[in-house]
Amino acid sequence: MNQDEKKQKAAESAFSLVLPTLNKESVLGIGTGSTTNFFIKELNKTKVDIKGAICSSEASKDHLQESGIKVMELNEVHGIDVYIDGADEFNSRFELIKGGGGALTREKVLANSSKEFICIVDDTKYSGLLGNFPLPIEVLEVARSAISREIMRMGGKPVYRQGFITDNGHQIIDVHNLKIDIPFEMEATINNIPGVVENGIFAKRTADIILQATDSEIKTLNKNQ
């Protein structure tokens, strides 16, 4: 199976898991990226009668159009029942790196507002120590160089994501070579640098369930079991 096929299998598995739990009052959170797009495809194929969906990006909102599901904003609801999203890296503590697609800030807001966060990944995303995938940081444009200097003092190599503007109107720095041995601390430390909007470490709010596609099966990893 190639990586795309695995992403599709993980997304289909999430759809099967979530579908029986949904009702007319359910609010679904939907992330961003190629794995999540496979999940959206399932929503576009099967009529799902729910209150609405909240997306972490304008791109995902566009993809969801065909589903007939009402696209809502987080401010209109009291919370999200279940949030589905991919990741760039995950570890055995259900901590993640996200933001390869640049939607990390809204993704973290949605994950944090969700009763349950189901993360859909293929097995290439597993890492014992987070940081193989360059860590995305959304920054205010005026603070980009100052933040980059701080990051270098922390041992990271910041690379400006040229020509990319987030849905929130900000820039992204991708940080290479950062040793993220205590993700919870690193997440807070980076967010404490003035001008940082958000960083892509999800350690304060981890995933609850990880559906990991391998060549032969979908592994369901549950944080509470």
Ligand code: 5RP
């Ligand atoms: C977007 C994300 C994505 O979830 C992450 O980049 C994984 O993407 P893909 O499913 O395309 O591999 O965090 O900001």
